[in-house]
Amino acid sequence: MLTRLVQSEGIWLFTRSPAAMLAAVVTIVIVTGALFAPWIAPTDPYDLSSFSLIDGLLPPAWEEGADPRFLLGTDDQGRDLLSSILYGARLSLGIAAVAMAVALVLGVSLGLAAGYLGGRFDAVVMRIADVQLALPAILTALLIDGISRGILPAALHDDLRLAVITLAIALSLWVNFARTARASVFVERNKDYVSAAIMMGQHPVRIMLRHILPNIVGPLLVIATVDLASAILLEATLSFLGVGLPADSPSLGTLIRIGMQYLLSGEWWILWIPTVFLVVLVVAINLLGDFLRDLFNPSLR
Amino acid sequence: MLTIEHLSVRFRDRFGATMAVEDVSLDVRPAEIHGLVGESGAGKSTIGAAIMGLLPAAGEITAGRMTLGKTDLRTLSPVAAHRMRGKRISMIFQDPQTSLNPLMTIEDQLIETILAHEHLSLDDARRRAVGLLEEIGIANAATRIKAYPHQFSGGMRQRVVIALALCTNPELIIADEPTTALDVAVQAQVLDLIQKLARTRQVGFILITHDIGVIAQVSDRVTVLRGGRVMEQGATRRILGQPEHPYTQALMAAVPPLDRKLENFHLPKVAGETADAADAAQAREAEDWLLSGIGGGGPALDVQNITVRFGGERKGFFAAREEFVALDAVSLGVRPGSVMGLVGESGSGKSTLAKVIAALVQPAEGEMRLDDVPLAPMRSRRRGDASRRLIQMIFQDPYSSLNSRHRVIDVLTEPLWLFGLEKDQRRRERLAEAMLALVGLPAQSLDRYPHQFSGGQRQRIAVARALLSRPGLLICDEPTSALDVSIQAQVLNLLKDLQTRFGLTTIFISHDLAVVRQMSNDIAVLKDGKLVETGPSEAFFAGPKAAYSRDLLAQTPAIRFDKSGT
Numbered sequence: 014m015l016t017r018l019v020q021s022e023g024i025w026l027f028t029r030s031p032a033a034m035l036a037a038v039v040t041i042v043i044v045t046g047a048l049f050a051p052w053i054a055p056t057d058p059y060d061l062s063s064f065s066l067i068d069g070l071l072p073p074a075w076e077e078g079a080d081p082r083f084l085l086g087t088d089d090q091g092r093d094l095l096s097s098i099l100y101g102a103r104l105s106l107g108i109a110a111v112a113m114a115v116a117l118v119l120g121v122s123l124g125l126a127a128g129y130l131g132g133r134f135d136a137v138v139m140r141i142a143d144v145q146l147a148l149p150a151i152l153t154a155l156l157i158d159g160i161s162r163g164i165l166p167a168a169l170h171d172d173l174r175l176a177v178i179t180l181a182i183a184l185s186l187w188v189n190f191a192r193t194a195r196a197s198v199f200v201e202r203n204k205d206y207v208s209a210a211i212m213m214g215q216h217p218v219r220i221m222l223r224h225i226l227p228n229i230v231g232p233l234l235v236i237a238t239v240d241l242a243s244a245i246l247l248e249a250t251l252s253f254l255g256v257g258l259p260a261d262s263p264s265l266g267t268l269i270r271i272g273m274q275y276l277l278s279g280e281w282w283i284l285w286i287p288t289v290f291l292v293v294l295v296v297a298i299n300l301l302g303d304f305l306r307d308l309f310n311p312s313l314r
Numbered sequence: 315m316l317t318i319e320h321l322s323v324r325f326r327d328r329f330g331a332t333m334a335v336e337d338v339s340l341d342v343r344p345a346e347i348h349g350l351v352g353e354s355g356a357g358k359s360t361i362g363a364a365i366m367g368l369l370p371a372a373g374e375i376t377a378g379r380m381t382l383g384k385t386d387l388r389t390l391s392p393v394a395a396h397r398m399r400g401k402r403i404s405m406i407f408q409d410p411q412t413s414l415n416p417l418m419t420i421e422d423q424l425i426e427t428i429l430a431h432e433h434l435s436l437d438d439a440r441r442r443a444v445g446l447l448e449e450i451g452i453a454n455a456a457t458r459i460k461a462y463p464h465q466f467s468g469g470m471r472q473r474v475v476i477a478l479a480l481c482t483n484p485e486l487i488i489a490d491e492p493t494t495a496l497d498v499a500v501q502a503q504v505l506d507l508i509q510k511l512a513r514t515r516q517v518g519f520i521l522i523t524h525d526i527g528v529i530a531q532v533s534d535r536v537t538v539l540r541g542g543r544v545m546e547q548g549a550t551r552r553i554l555g556q557p558e559h560p561y562t563q564a565l566m567a568a569v570p571p572l573d574r575k576l577e578n579f580h581l582p583k584v585a586g587e588t589a590d591a592a593d594a595a596q597a598r599e600a601e602d603w604l605l606s607g608i609g610g611g612g613p614a615l616d617v618q619n620i621t622v623r624f625g626g627e628r629k630g631f632f633a634a635r636e637e638f639v640a641l642d643a644v645s646l647g648v649r650p651g652s653v654m655g656l657v658g659e660s661g662s663g664k665s666t667l668a669k670v671i672a673a674l675v676q677p678a679e680g681e682m683r684l685d686d687v688p689l690a691p692m693r694s695r696r697r698g699d700a701s702r703r704l705i706q707m708i709f710q711d712p713y714s715s716l717n718s719r720h721r722v723i724d725v726l727t728e729p730l731w732l733f734g735l736e737k738d739q740r741r742r743e744r745l746a747e748a749m750l751a752l753v754g755l756p757a758q759s760l761d762r763y764p765h766q767f768s769g770g771q772r773q774r775i776a777v778a779r780a781l782l783s784r785p786g787l788l789i790c791d792e793p794t795s796a797l798d799v800s801i802q803a804q805v806l807n808l809l810k811d812l813q814t815r816f817g818l819t820t821i822f823i824s825h826d827l828a829v830v831r832q833m834s835n836d837i838a839v840l841k842d843g844k845l846v847e848t849g850p851s852e853a854f855f856a857g858p859k860a861a862y863s864r865d866l867l868a869q870t871p872a873i874r875f876d877k878s879g880t
Contacts, residue, residue, distance in 0.1 A: 025328055205715035212672050213732055213783070214695075214702035227719035 120190025128198025349533030469500030527871030611817025655834030
């Protein structure tokens, strides 16, 4: 059913939207680069033997005094910045995608059930969602980080940092999915095809998953795209604040945090290149989300 | 007064351009009501929009002349066209709910319109507004004018819309389906008003409608449109009485008559629609399968004292909810294998009764029996209850009753799988295909999605789905009211045919008495949730007992022209 959609209206509108096409190209380039970082990147930033302090603080290739081996320059340790960014984007995108997927499954299941069943279940789920919305995402993350630090032994906690940050992001994003799914279910539930299914005595779970869910994927897909961008930003924020990943496995946020020390030192590239990279990635994904929203909402066209 | 010559309108889309209106000529004289009638896609509303200069951006007039009095409408500048709209040409829309601003009083809306076009003092404008409301038949106009739209009933609101259209003394009023959203009683009043205004104020009306009954009731002359072209044009009496064009003849043959029951609508066969031998063999397979399961026809249904209450709104924070009684102790018996027609205005509880039987609404009181076996109401009817298969429903809106994300084959095989009627998937698909042949759709429809079908075809798919449960009781809730009249005739033919072949007990709900007469053996009239009258259908139409039924029958527009010439 997705192919049907893409073949017809979608592609046609897509070819008429330069912003969406540019955004798609940028996203694809960045995601492929991140995905294949180990094969594309010139050096391995995690491998201590692959860089040396002698190459430290070299500017990007187009600046004076640059070394052609390092296209985007190096940091103080002599690490190739391009490689760091690719590996960092890989980590950031991975965390964001997993967190978004967890939020999607959790939020859509709860929203679907709340919208379909209504009554007390709906009230309880939505009040929890309201409370969740009142907590800033960073607070949620700090809370989970703190709790996990409290229950888990220190060694185990460090191993699980990736899982903790993913869970923290997922927990602050599920509300969007739950609310959107619930609102869409309210619309669909009153349509006759659902009445027909209820009349026939179909199992509620089957009605929810097989009948209603395919009809509400449109808005959910939009939320998923936009939330992927939020998840990337959230991860960057958390890493920037030091709640996220340790410095030895840098994500984009960590790179920016490290770069902050060089803000006024003249070695601008260490801060600005990862920052611009992050902004471009997030804007591209958001533009794609906007395009999808227009696609699924004919009245906005 | 208004003259249109050889008008053509083209719409551009991504596939190229389509002609919405081609070479249409018509003229409207003062005090004349000119009907534009045709099925969906005939270009009726496009003509109206072209006259108003309000075609959507994709549309453009490619040829033709339009003159109102001495003004050439096509050469007007945007400013001049804007000034003319509302002043010399007004419009009445279908839905009075949406054509009035809910946040402004009637007075403000009328005065705003008057002052937009004329330099009057506020007091003069107010005096004219009150006078207008009196003229269109609103009692206590001077006080009622302060009310908001929601404080008026649907029919009153449509009167206010008419007053709005009149308040600048226009020469021409375009009424686009002005009564489609109204009940018959209100429709009759609004049509009377339009007729009276045309005569007394010498206003020309263009009445756009799909309903031939409405045309027959008020229009002086009529233009029959199909696919953007004029099929036939002339005096209403002649066109509807002795239609000459084959399309008009087919259209008239498809209109259900109120004054007699037809065995079948005689529809001219359109080339390419005749079923071939393979389809006939398949249809027989489905028929045999159905007969082997249904056996001696449908069950008897007995409904006793069904009462349904819906929780209303709270009047105050601490006040209890005011309950709304949707059905008040309704008792009804449906004989096995017969068709019970349920009629009534909107809000009379017809659909609620259907939903109670189908276990979609919980009754507060009452009992139901299906062939002397108690039928559990919604909350206590188990998922695996035998009645889940026996009772099937065909819904009003074929666009929402089929899941748009499921292929036809999935829609059709689902009941076979769910009720365990056929274990083998391949056999299920074969049966689905055979059932499609039985309802008159080609086998290649199986792999398509519902949105690739027209309304009538979708309703056929819905019928096929209902039949694939091997039902005994079929509930048809306004199955044809969303369809064009010729498609309605086809679907009614199909339903009649299937009902007699398989002896299905049927409850047929409709607001249209003429349609109900064609379908039913017995009839029940509902009003405000109460049963007004019930009895054999033909006796009812010959002489209804209750006063309300008599009114209902009298207000239904009938085409009373002599058809002996055809």
